[in-house]
Amino acid sequence: MKILVPVKRVVDYNVKVRVKSDGTGVDIANVKMSMNPFDEIAVEEAVRLKEKGFATEVIAVSCGVTQCQETLRTAMAIGADRAILVETTEELQPLAVAKLLKALVDKEQPGLIILGKQAIDDDCNQTGQMLAALADLPQATFASKVEVVDGKAQVTREIDGGLEILSITMPAVITTDLRLNEPRYVTLPNIMKAKKKQLDIFKPEDLGVDVSPRITTLKVSEPPKRSAGIKVPDVATLVDKLKNTAKVIS
Amino acid sequence: MSALVIAEHDNASIKGATLNTITAAVACGGDVHVLVAGHNASAAAQAASQIAGVSKVIHADSEVFAHALAENVAAQVLSIAANYTHILFPATAGGKNVSPRVAAKLDVAQLSDVTLVLSADTFERPIYAGNAIATVQSTDALQVLTIRSTNFEAALTSSQAAPIELLGHIDEQGLTICKGQETVKSSRPELTAAKVIVSGGRGLGTAEQYKSILEPLADKMGAAMGASRAAVDAGYVPNDYQVGQTGKIVAPGLYIAVGISGAIQHLAGMKDSKIIVAINKDPEAPIFAVADYGLVADLFTAVPELVQELS
Numbered sequence: 001m002k003i004l005v006p007v008k009r010v011v012d013y014n015v016k017v018r019v020k021s022d023g024t025g026v027d028i029a030n031v032k033m034s035m036n037p038f039d040e041i042a043v044e045e046a047v048r049l050k051e052k053g054f055a056t057e058v059i060a061v062s063c064g065v066t067q068c069q070e071t072l073r074t075a076m077a078i079g080a081d082r083a084i085l086v087e088t089t090e091e092l093q094p095l096a097v098a099k100l101l102k103a104l105v106d107k108e109q110p111g112l113i114i115l116g117k118q119a120i121d122d123d124c125n126q127t128g129q130m131l132a133a134l135a136d137l138p139q140a141t142f143a144s145k146v147e148v149v150d151g152k153a154q155v156t157r158e159i160d161g162g163l164e165i166l167s168i169t170m171p172a173v174i175t176t177d178l179r180l181n182e183p184r185y186v187t188l189p190n191i192m193k194a195k196k197k198q199l200d201i202f203k204p205e206d207l208g209v210d211v212s213p214r215i216t217t218l219k220v221s222e223p224p225k226r227s228a229g230i231k232v233p234d235v236a237t238l239v240d241k242l243k244n245t246a247k248v249i250s
Numbered sequence: 251m252s253a254l255v256i257a258e259h260d261n262a263s264i265k266g267a268t269l270n271t272i273t274a275a276v277a278c279g280g281d282v283h284v285l286v287a288g289h290n291a292s293a294a295a296q297a298a299s300q301i302a303g304v305s306k307v308i309h310a311d312s313e314v315f316a317h318a319l320a321e322n323v324a325a326q327v328l329s330i331a332a333n334y335t336h337i338l339f340p341a342t343a344g345g346k347n348v349s350p351r352v353a354a355k356l357d358v359a360q361l362s363d364v365t366l367v368l369s370a371d372t373f374e375r376p377i378y379a380g381n382a383i384a385t386v387q388s389t390d391a392l393q394v395l396t397i398r399s400t401n402f403e404a405a406l407t408s409s410q411a412a413p414i415e416l417l418g419h420i421d422e423q424g425l426t427i428c429k430g431q432e433t434v435k436s437s438r439p440e441l442t443a444a445k446v447i448v449s450g451g452r453g454l455g456t457a458e459q460y461k462s463i464l465e466p467l468a469d470k471m472g473a474a475m476g477a478s479r480a481a482v483d484a485g486y487v488p489n490d491y492q493v494g495q496t497g498k499i500v501a502p503g504l505y506i507a508v509g510i511s512g513a514i515q516h517l518a519g520m521k522d523s524k525i526i527v528a529i530n531k532d533p534e535a536p537i538f539a540v541a542d543y544g545l546v547a548d549l550f551t552a553v554p555e556l557v558q559e560l561s
Contacts, residue, residue, distance in 0.1 A: 016514055017378045026382050038496075094350070095359050118496060122377050124362045129320065129350035138425035139320055141347050144489065154429070158489045160343045161440075162433035164317070169425045178496065179482065179489050214359035219385040223376070226521055229542035231533075235555040238527065241543050246525045248446075248504040249471070249560070 001111035001170070003046040003055045005080060006101055006131075007039040007062050009071040010121040023219045035071045038116025040078070041176040044183040045146055046114050047079030054148045057081045059108060063092055063100050069199060076194035077186040083199045088211060090204070094122075096211035098130035103207035105135050110171060112153065117142050117175040128175035138168040142177040251280030251370060253336035254308075256327060258344050259286060259294040266443045267340035269301065270399035276303045277367035277402075278336045278393075283308055287326045287419075289316040295414050302408035312419035317428035318344060324351035325420040331356055334392065335370070341396035341499075342442075343490075353394035360394045361386060363499075365401040379495040379518035399442065400501035400522055434488075441491070444474030446504045449493055449520070450486070451478035453509020453530060453549055460486040463550065464508060466557045476500065476520075478510045494519035509549045512537025529553065 011017055012032040020027050035043075046058045060075035062068040063086040072083035086100045105113060118125040132139035140155035144163065147154045157164045158177045204211045232238045242249045253275040258265040268284070275282045283306045286295040295309035308330065314322045327348070331337060337352060339345030341363045353360035365383070366374035372387045373395070441447065448468040454460040460481065468475050476498070477491040493500055495518040505523035510516060512528070512535055520526070521540055528541035529549050538544040545552060 011378070013515070017381050019382045026378060093359055095354060095357075098354055120379065120495065123379065123495065124360070125346050126350035126353070126360050126362060129347065130354035130360075132320075133324065133351040133354035138423075139347075139351070140426070141320070142343060158343065159431070159433075161490060162431060162488070164431045165429040166319075167427045167429050172425075177489060178479070214389050215361065216387045216389065217384050218372070218387055220377070220382050221385070223380055223383050226540045228539045229526075229544065231538070231544045231546060235545065235547075235552055235559050238543055238545050239556065239559045242504070242525070242527070246504075246542065248525050 001055050002057045002059060002108055003049060004105065004108055004110040004113045005039070005042050005046045005058060005060050005075065006113070006115040006127070007043065007060055007071050007075050008036040008116070008119045009033050009062060009064055009068045010036045010119055013037055013120055019220055019222050023221055025217065025220050033067070035074050036116050036119045038118060038176050038178070040183045041178065041180050042114040042116050043075045043078045043080060044181050045176060048181065049146070049148070050079070055111070059084060059110070061086070061101065061104055063088070063097050065089055072199055073194045074186065076197045077190045078184060082197055085199060085201045086204060086207065087201050088204050090211050091213050092211060093213050093215055094124050094126035094130055095214060096209070097127050098134055099209045100204060100207055100211065101127070101131045102134040103209055105131070112170060112172060112174060114174045114176065117177055128173050132173040137171055137173050139173045140166045140168050141175040143174050144177050144179045146174060146180065251278070251335045252333065253278050253280055253282050253338060254327070254330070254334045255282060255284045255338045256323070256345070256348070257284050257286045257294065257298055258340050258342055259288060259291060261288045261291040262293045264294055264297045264301070266404065266440070267342050267399040269404035270402040271338050271340045271397040272301055272303050272405040273402040274364065274367055274395070274397040275336065275338050279370050280335065281305045285310070285327065285330070287315045287323055289313055299411040299414050300407050302406045304412045306412055307414045308417050309414050310417040310419045314419060314422045317431070319426050319428060320348045320351055321423040321426055322420065323348045324355065325423055327352050328355055329420055330417065331392070336393045336395065339396045341398050345396050349394060349396050356392060356394065358390040358392050358394055359388055360396070361388065362396050363398045364395045365398050379514050380521070381514065398499055400499055438468065439472070439474045441474045441476055441493070441498050442500055444502050446471045446473035447476050447500055447502045448473045448506045448508065449476035449478065449510060450481055450508045451510030452480040452484060454481065454486060457486040463553050467506070467553055470557050470560050478513070478516045480513070507537050507541070508553060510537055511535045512540065
């Protein structure tokens with residue numbers, strides 16, 4: 001069984017982005033870029049499934065600019081066997097990415113597609129579910145545990161108020177939540193090995209997919225600032241302020 | 251123009267986030283219908299019909315909705331989608347699971363976590379963990395939206411009940427089986443609906459201390475309990491306690507952050523709270539930059555003292 005792992009190149013999670021003064025977007029020039037953290041968890045999970053003998057090949061996929069190759073090399077350093085870049089400079093929205101991935105699912109016929117539940121730049125939380133819909137596959141989102149039992153994927157999901165266990169027929173789409181695993185540290189020998197692994201490049205046209213954006217961003221602005229309040233010297237003052245000034249407790 | 255709101259419910263009652271989503275649907279202009287897809291969910295449908303702003307409740311009842319599986323709920327929504335210009339889900343774990351499936355099948359984009367409706371096709375939504383707000387316009391004829399409940403008022407109860415229409419249910423899609431749910435029955439209020447939240451971070455040190463230090467305070471205040479991602483990562487509490495960019499977005503009247511440094515990801519989930527209190531021993535912690543009242547103190551003495559003071 002093959003596992004396809006879509007990964008996204010995003011602004012590193014430690015970077016505090018700044019809104020451009022002309023309101024056209026956020027400034028990402030000269031900002032550190034990394035693999036979306038949830039996708040890193042997805043790569044780790046796929047590699048673990050291969051190490052346990054459930055999968056034969058892990059294929060990392062990224063859609064975007066040339067530099068996404070770095071993200072794919074990272075995925076291969078974690079343990080993905082090969083990679084595919086769908087290269088375009090067009091702004092890619094989740095529906096377009098889902099269509100590109102659908103075309104690759106048709107081509108590669110993976111048993112599982114594992115990807116992050118959400119990218120930390122656009123915070124959309126859509127791509128996995130959209131891919132599942134387009135490919136007519138079952139889905140298990142927000143996974144905190146993945147097992148293969150009797151030829152089916154058994155996935156524990158994070159839901160409001162607790163957990164849910166689903167048994168899904170493969171092929172299937174799984175999106176990762178943060179407690180699924182802790183990705184391994186990438187070692188130097190594995191980074192060197194990753195450089196020699198196969199990386200194929202396609203254009204959206206090669207896959208017959210129209211990636212035109214459906215949503216126009218009219219403006220990007222700073223959120224309203226919350227100003228810092230006061231420091232209180234002790235607990236008694238705190239309680240007094242909450243009771244008599246803020247009036248949030250009685 | 252008309253909007254369809256997909257209700258979140260437990261078959262007996264309508265969950266709070268649905269009420270805020272109905273307010274957003276009203277703001278889109280046009281009629282608002284509510285879909286209650288459930289199993290023995292007449293009571294929920296009845297409750298939905300009593301919500302102000304709702305002109306019709308559509309009730310689909312079948313065993314196939316017993317676990318609200320995304321495949322089945324999406325198929326039911328798609329069966330009537332053609333009648334609407336807007337389809338809205340609450341941006342809860344349940345809504346987020348189903349909504350993109352509906353959008354993709356309709357070949358339309360989805361707008362996630364909408365915080366403001368500017369017109370029928372133009373909306374505001376946060377990006378980069380709320381560090382920027384995007385004003386976006388959709389070019390699709392039909393809009394699929396998930397609604398961030400903290401940014402919309404809850405719809406009120408109406409004295410006039412809207413009509414309830416029964417809808418034939420779709421067939422079981424059959425690719426997914428729910429083997430069980432483990433939900434924690436808590437006497438505390440739900441995190442996203444609570445008036446007071448007591449939230450703990452890595453400063454608590456262990457799962458036992460999270461419990462022994464914070465529970466008495468939460469009990470005293472009738473508060474819900476939350477946590478930072480660091481505390482979840484460290485295994486102090488389950489993931490559904492998580493407040494932040496990738497967890498729950500909350501806006502209670504009072505948010506008490508204990509031993510939470512205030513990473514961007516956490517602030518994204520709670521900075522719309524009315525009053526924020528921070529208790530942390532590090533005076534430089536970023537949480538103090540958003541706190542109305544900051545107490546630089548060792549939480550292990552300050553919190554018990556606070557409980558004492560409130561008694």
